[in-house]
Amino acid sequence: MTSKKQTISTWQLMMLLLPIILATEVLPVTDLSAKFAHQRAWLATMPATLTGVWSILVMIELAKRHPGRNLVQYSSDILGPWLGKLLGVVFMCQALIYTTKVSAEAMTFISMFALPRTPKHVVLGLFLFACAIATWAGIEVLARCAETLIPILIGFSLFVFVFLLPNMHPSFIRPILGPHWLETIFQASIVPSGWYGEFLLMGFLLPHIKDVHKVRRSILWLLVGLGAFVTLVALQSTMVAGPLIEKFIYSYYITARYISLGDFFERIDPLIISIWMYGMIIKTAVCLYVLSICVVYLCDLEDHRLVVIPVTLLTLLCAMWFFPNIAQLRNFLLYTFPFEGALVQNILPTCLLLVDKFKSAVKRPVHA
Amino acid sequence: MRRALRILCIVIATLPLGGCWDRREVNELALVMAKGVDLTDDNHVRVTVQVALPSQVGGSQSGSGKGESGKSFFLVSATGRTVSEADWHIQQKLPREMYLPHLRILLIGERMAENGMEDVLDHFGRNPPNRLRTTILVAKHSDAAPLLQSTYPLESLSGEAVRKLERQLTGSNKTLMDFLIEAAGEGIDQSASAVELIPQEESERTSDEDSDIFRFSSTGIFRDLKLIGYVQGPETVALQWLNQRLRRTTLTCPVPNMHGTISVELTQARRRAYTYVHGNDVTVKYVLLGTAMLTENETGLDADNPKTVQRFQIGLNKYVESIMLKCLEQVNRDMNADPTGIGQLVYHQHPYLWPKLKPMWRQTLPHIHYIIDSRVQIIEGGKSGPPLYGKPQHGIRSSQGNTTDSLEGDTDD
Structure with missing residues (x-):
């Protein structure tokens, strides 16, 4: 519908997807999964990637069958206008949940550790304002931002890892096996599985890719990299803080704050906050973009720029309304999101794909 | 449109006038x-x-x-x-x-x-x-x-x-x-x-x-x-040392069968720990490792002689074992506390047995058996072999003979 179609490269797609998973996962993942798995949190991050594989395969298969169309468009194609629109609304709500969740996380984090006296809505408003500008500019600009900022984010995380090495005690991850180890690991892996399902957003990004057929391999590699990275983060936090991780809020940040090199290289947390915000801004901007795309295609509008401001304002309201405090937010991430996410991110697209396959299998003999 | 944009710019420009809430001069x-x-x-x-x-x-x-x-x-x-x-x-x-x-x-x-x-x-x-x-x-x-x-x-x-x-x-x-x-x-x-x-x-x-x-x-x-x-x-x-927090220290210890002490500077102190559980019987084995440099030698023996160094080493290790034992007995038996984390070692090494031991750990603590194996090595003898103040004895050979004699005499004891 937009006059000129914006395109992104596979590398840019990877850079866009990376913060989508990583930005929100890296801070709370260890402490949330450690609530169930304790010192085995790092093991729990591995089975969680399965939902990611599932989501990636389904979304790419759908994109291949409907080149150039996005999730909302081809749900209408597959299920007909009414049911398709209904599913589109579901995906729109999911996108709204993403934007809300991410901006609420960013807000609580910033107001807890960086700007405790600044009113919450100002933090939130400024944050969303920056994201909305990027969204307004479109997916190409977002992709370029991601290309610039994400390598810095990765580099810095590795830097934190290296500088925490002297404080790591490998004995804290012991015992690896023990009573009920398998149950606790799988219990705990439910929590991060929700984040990996966020590959659902590919349904809106893949139409911008020139050749969808070559994407699958690189995205799967991206998932492997992400899984390894998150495991590393969990290992790092566990080895530094031992039995305390399950009690921390944002264990990654607290352990990174523990860095001290030769008494003078300390207190690097402002740097951590700013670097982590890069990922959050890109993720929120992408989610806002997806949300506006949803609205645009559901209402048969012309341009996503029309709805960026209303959608941002809606997010602003919802973020303050859904999550009045951080306990609500973490409770949502811990108990609601994994199940709600599995339904919308994995099961619904899979059903869509199955219906599509079934329809084409039925149709083909008729045409032949 | 232009006007609207201008108004918007002004509105945005007024936003920071509220000041920064979190500025810290x-x-x-x-x-x-x-x-x-x-x-x-x-x-x-x-x-x-x-x-x-x-x-x-x-x-x-x-x-x-x-x-x-x-x-x-x-x-x-x-x-x-x-x-x-x-x-x-x-x-x-x-x-x-x-x-x-x-x-x-x-x-x-x-x-x-x-x-x-x-x-x-x-x-x-x-x-x-x-x-x-x-x-x-x-x-x-x-x-x-x-x-x-x-x-x-x-x-x-x-x-x-x-x-x-x-x-x-x-x-x-x-x-x-x-x-x-x-x-x-x-x-x-x-x-x-x-x-x-x-x-x-x-x-x-x-x-x-x-x-x-x-x-x-x-x-x-x-x-x-x-x-x-x-x-x-x-x-x-x-x-x-038992908590793996020791990096370096100075130890002064007696040498067996000699009056006089030696002092060493200990670096790279490490420990390995093993636990053995039989029913309610817990044994903990600590292996203590480290390298030491002789900083003072009051015994008058020649620290250039491998046998003397070995003898010092035996004395040092005996001393280390004795202070470890004293420390463990004091904290575990007298205070009934576990600051060295023996319970944690059991939990790490026998995760399936720990739940049974845990409720009565305080009662078990005084009855733990210890095996302490100190393997500290004296690597450097300091700047001098024999003490510098000593007069040279009758040539190298005889002085060496002297020390070996006394060494052998001691080992017979």
Whole structure:
């Protein structure tokens, strides 16, 4: 519908997807999964990637069958206008949940550790304002931002890892096996599985890719990299803080704050906050973009720029309304999101794909 | 459209006029460098903070000889039901905002530590400006406030001096994070280094104003976050070593069958631990590793002789084993605490057996069997072989013969 179609490269797609998973996962993942798995949190991050594989395969298969169309468009194609629109609304709500969740996380984090006296809505408003500008500019600009900022984010995380090495005690991850180890690991892996399902957003990004057929391999590699990275983060936090991780809020940040090199290289947390915000801004901007795309295609509008401001304002309201405090937010991430996410991110697209396959299998003999 | 844009620009431009809520000017902050927590008689918390005077800390060279004004810090203290309330009461006495992220030392008064630390620790683990890197120390036989009051000639801030003292002696600081990990960990009790204020000996006095000096010589042992006692002297070193916190130290030990002692400087101290469980019977085996350099040899033997070095080594290892055993017996049997984390070792090495042992761990603790195997190696003999003051004996051969004779004679004993 937009006059000129914006395109992104596979590398840019990877850079866009990376913060989508990583930005929100890296801070709370260890402490949330450690609530169930304790010192085995790092093991729990591995089975969680399965939902990611599932989501990636389904979304790419759908994109291949409907080149150039996005999730909302081809749900209408597959299920007909009414049911398709209904599913589109579901995906729109999911996108709204993403934007809300991410901006609420960013807000609580910033107001807890960086700007405790600044009113919450100002933090939130400024944050969303920056994201909305990027969204307004479109997916190409977002992709370029991601290309610039994400390598810095990765580099810095590795830097934190290296500088925490002297404080790591490998004995804290012991015992690896023990009573009920398998149950606790799988219990705990439910929590991060929700984040990996966020590959659902590919349904809106893949139409911008020139050749969808070559994407699958690189995205799967991206998932492997992400899984390894998150495991590393969990290992790092566990080895530094031992039995305390399950009690921390944002264990990654607290352990990174523990860095001290030769008494003078300390207190690097402002740097951590700013670097982590890069990922959050890109993720929120992408989610806002997806949300506006949803609205645009559901209402048969012309341009996503029309709805960026209303959608941002809606997010602003919802973020303050859904999550009045951080306990609500973490409770949502811990108990609601994994199940709600599995339904919308994995099961619904899979059903869509199955219906599509079934329809084409039925149709083909008729045409032949 | 243009007009709307212009209006929008003006609106946006007015947004920052509200000012920045979280700006912090350096000259509006009171940097808290050390904090002491004491228990008052009416069960309240007395918090004493050591606030740095930036002008004095910076120019410590020039401002050292000015008596009272030469102090580069000042103390403020207040009481409250909780640490936060006491902090707030301190804030009422301070024109500048108390800035906590630079807190280096948390000094716990003895009475507070004996009463239990639960009420205090939550503040430090929860309030975001507090960092878990803060070093935790116990004020032995005193409250925390007098310790913070004393000045130290070398360091401009006495809190800083205490922290460096601990690290200088054992190579590491026990941070709040370490303490909390011990508190939350399975099968381990807490310990923290203790500092005490001792009267300075007359000859050491540099000027008339400071009369007391810190000493760091013992470790406070906690059980369920309550201070129950101290281990002293060499057992402190043993405890640090068993907890894998020892980096370097100096040991002085007797040599078997000789009068006179040797001193070694120990580096790269490590330990390995193994546990064996048979029913309720727990055996722990510690293997102690390290390298040592001879720094003093009072025995008169030739440290250039491999046999002598071996003999020193045997003496050193025997000594290490004895202090380890003494330390373990003292903490496990007499205090019934587990600061070396034997329970944690069992939990790590026998995770399936630990749930059965855990409920009665306190009863098991005094009956643990120890196997201590010290394998410290003396690598360097120092700058000289035999003591430099000795007269040369009748040529190299005969002197060597002498020592080997005595060696053989000793081994026969």
